[in-house]
Amino acid sequence: MSSQVRLPALIFIVLALILLPRFITAQTICLNNGNYTANSTYQINLNTLLSSLSRNIDPNGFYNASVGQNLNRANAILLCRGDIQLDACRSCVQNATFDILSSCPNQRQAVLWNEFCMLRYSDESIVGTLTTSPRYWYWNPHNASSPLPDQFMFTLRTLLDDLRVRASFGGSLRKVAAGNTSAPEFQTIFALIQCTPDLTSDDCSSCLIDSAQDLMRCCSTRAGGRVLTPSCNLRFETYLFYNESRFRELEAILPPPPPPPGPDDDNNTTRSIIIVVVSVVAALIVGVFVGFLLRKGIKQKPKEEFQNADEISIVEYLQYEFGKIRDATNDFSETNKLGHGGFGVVYKGKLLDGQEIAVKRLSKNSGQGNLEFKNEVMLLARLQHRNLVRLMGFSLEGTEKLLVYEFVQNASLDHFIFDPTKRSYLNWDTRYTIICGIARGLLYLHEDSRLRIIHRDLKAGNVLLDGEMNPKIADFGMAKLFVLDETQGNTSRIVGTYGYMAPEYAMHGQFSVKSDVFSLGILVLEIICGQKSNIFHNGETIEDLVSSAWRNWRDGTITNLIDPVLMGNIGIPRDILRCIHIGLLCVQENAVDRPTMTLIVQMLNNFSIILPIPLEPAFYIPSSYESESSLLQELNSRELNSKETRKKEENNLEHASQKDVSITELHPR
Structure with a gap:
């Protein structure tokens, strides 16, 4: 019986050794941003910092720290792969510390990627900063067996896109996701993507998008590949290379439940239930009355407005109060005018927290205004790429339709x-x-x-x-x-x-x-x-x-x-x-x-x-x-x-x- 149990594991190990690319050994890059001298203050700070990492690493596999001041300040970030246990993470970090100091004996900045961890140090601030260079591409030496590479890559892109959304919305200690999907020719694609969790959701998503594009370029015909950067990494294979049970354990860990309610809480809960019930009944009565009026043709609204309302509800979390945008642009003053867009005027604004924005105020007389508004909100809310302008939100009040974008300093090309x-x-x-x-x-x-x-x-x-x-x-x-399977369209309205x-x-x-x-x-x-x-x-x-x-x-x-x-x-x-x-x-x-x-x-x-x-x-x-x-x-x-x-x-x-x-x-x- 024990031999039967060991056999699948043995087969898995053999397959992994055969299919695993040559980057199973550590890869280190010593950056040419200056050197330090032996026994200098920076070296002492760096050695002190690196020697403490494995002891202080968080159970989620992430840790950052600094030692020293000013030009002699040493900063480090380490990240273990999301599916390994804490002991294995510590062991990997200890080996990485020895390897990075051996490979880069006097460089002030370096990064190392191991099979199970990444270690990076610098004399510059690196926490919370998106860094995609240097980067490594690696690929499985075997070609994908699918005779339809386009379908294979489409399936892979879909999987990576879904995982990216899950990973980028992780917390401040964990931004990782793994999963699999069925591919042509009875294949299964397994993928794991991860960001250093000190990044914002937008920066994590941007890093993974760029890495996914690199993966498509380097490994479009391969049975596996990975892209490694200081801020994120991703990998796919046609065999299971990560610990599924570990991910299931982590996903099963939920936030602790709220404390049991006390006596006052019971009264508040009862009162809340009564209010909710009364509100629901009132809403039903109003709804029936409004429906009756609509059926009689009273106060009917154009169909386009209902469609817009339904679609905009998908991105309600992006909605700004109109008054706040009006204040931010000084009531859309001419001094804040940046130019004319396709269907309106663009203004510069500044929110109360100091963030600069660009506000597109759609023309009330534009025949295409409603269509454009629907398109831009529904499209840009889903798009995240460093070479696309980012939609921050929108506002609706009466006939006013506003789109709120990130402010781009140097205007248009x-x-x-x-x-x-x-x-x-x-x-x-x-x-x-x-x-x-x-x-x-x-x-x-x-x-x-x-x-x-x-x-x-x-x-x-x-x-x-x-x-x-x-x-x-x-x-x-x-x-x-x-x-994605459509190739062209036809329209009678040329724009x-x-x-x-x-x-x-x-x-x-x-x-x-x-x-x-x-x-x-x-x-x-x-x-x-x-x-x-x-x-x-x-x-x-x-x-x-x-x-x-x-x-x-x-x-x-x-x-x-x-x-x-x-x-x-x-x-x-x-x-x-x-x-x-x-x-x-x-x-x-x-x-x-x-x-x-x-x-x-x-x-x-x-x-x-x-x-x-x-x-x-x-x-x-x-x-x-x-x-x-x-x-x-x-x-x-x-x-x-x-x-x-x-x-x-x-x-x-x-x-x-x-x-x-x-x-x-x-x-x-």
């Missing part, structure tokens, strides 16, 4: 990229970071959020820049939700901005994720050129940006296209040329020829990916068109471009594109 003076503040590194951030935000909307979301109005004015010039996609009033609008959407109302890809292509070209899409100057003539980009790329005269602010004495950086190439791929006439956001992000980050040669964009829709008739006239005239001419240009393209181009090799980011 168009205030910089199209301004002759401010444009000089954006060097190429900053512009490349903006392009990559916008791409990651779109990838989240298209692939990694719980619903597939098409923005439909991506443009420079709807990309906000925070204090560090990181981009945040905003304004979801025109967005469309898809279930958006013509300068960024895909041709199939402008002409036929057909939209898909590739519509956003087209808009991204226009935006990438604008960022590189520093010019609006419909006023690009070429000598004394004016042509649209797409035509100019194609002509200069085809003729090898890229220097005519690039913003002079970016030009130096070392030629054209390789990634500028590559981004122009990617932008042209995004604005292909046929939506099928445009890359997906997954591929675009990969192309931006991996220079080993060979880019296909784009065809000449057949036509482009500049934002100067204000009527459907003028638009259709231009579209019909551009349709006269022959396929033979395009084919001839494609055959001659490879040789011509090298002319007059000096390329500087840069390391990919």
Whole structure:
């Protein structure tokens, strides 16, 4: 009998040893942020700190502490995997302490990941700070057995998304979740995700979203993988690698029940029950009376208002009192006005606790106001990503509809990229970071959020820049939700901005994720050129940006296209040329020829990916068109471009594109 009991455990151990990747040993990174000298005050503080960790660790597996003052202050955070017992956690921390000091004998900052714990120390404050760098990707050496990798990855993304929500709302001592789900070909996917519990819920969620995206890039065809960062980690396998019984034990631990009521409490309870009963009866009577009136046609409300009320009730916890928002914006004064949004005016405000906010006051006369309000609240309440603007709440009072966002310090991208003076503040590194951030935000909307979301109005004015010039996609009033197996939709109401609008959407109302890809292509070209899409100057003539980009790329005269602010004495950086190439791929006439956001992000980050040669964009829709008739006239005239001419240009393209181009090799980011 005992051998039968041991056999499953033995099989599990053997499988784990076979499937476990090579990172079973500790991985240590010694950060180049300065060294300390032997026997210095900092070393003494650090040794004192690290030697105390294993003794003081919390039963939940988390501990942080500091020793010393000012420049000699040593700070440390340790986190054990959420399914191991306290004794095993202490043993892991003791080994990690020895390993990190051996590997980094004089560095002032270091981080170590072990199979069961993470240890990090620094001379800077690290508690409560989201840190996603450095990071490690690891993968199982075996490929997933599923012949349908897309279904496998969709199943994995769904599992990780559910676990992320559970983990991010954990307490200040524990932010971890584990679970499994059925995958194609009778497989089961097991996953465990965890944050250091000193993070806020938003920071934990943001860290896990970024890590999940990294996991999709590194391990999309593997049977397992993990991403490790100082603030969070996640792992998946097609075998059980964590202690399920330990998680069941922890989940069974509930907060202690409230103390038994005393005599006074009994009286209060009885009184409360009477009040509740009377209130319910009164509410029923009122409800019957109101129902009767409604049936007679008295005081009927539009159906749209009831629908909005039902949907808004889902996010009632986000609702602000109208008076507080009015006070925060100084009664929506002109001095606090930040600009115009899609369907209203945006104001800056400051709450009583000092937090700055941006308030979008929807126009009362806008025919799209109700629809936009519903879309933005329902969408943004569910979206959490560092490259999407965060909805903090909303307010309703009478005809007033307010959306409350995080305040983003540097306004929108168009205030910089199209301004002759401010444009000089954006060097190429900053512009490349903006392009990559916008791409990651779109990838989240298209692939990694719980619903597939098409923005439909991506443009420079709807990309906000925070204090560090990181981009945040905003304004979801025109967005469309898809279930994940839908690929495209159709609408008779064309909304958006013509300068960024895909041709199939402008002409036929057909939209898909590739519509956003087209808009991204226009935006990438604008960022590189520093010019609006419909006023690009070429000598004394004016042509649209797409035509100019194609002509200069085809003729090898890229220097005519690039913003002079970016030009130096070392030629054209390789990634500028590559981004122009990617932008042209995004604005292909046929939506099928445009890359997906997954591929675009990969192309931006991996220079080993060979880019296909784009065809000449057949036509482009500049934002100067204000009527459907003028638009259709231009579209019909551009349709006269022959396929033979395009084919001839494609055959001659490879040789011509090298002319007059000096390329500087840069390391990919």
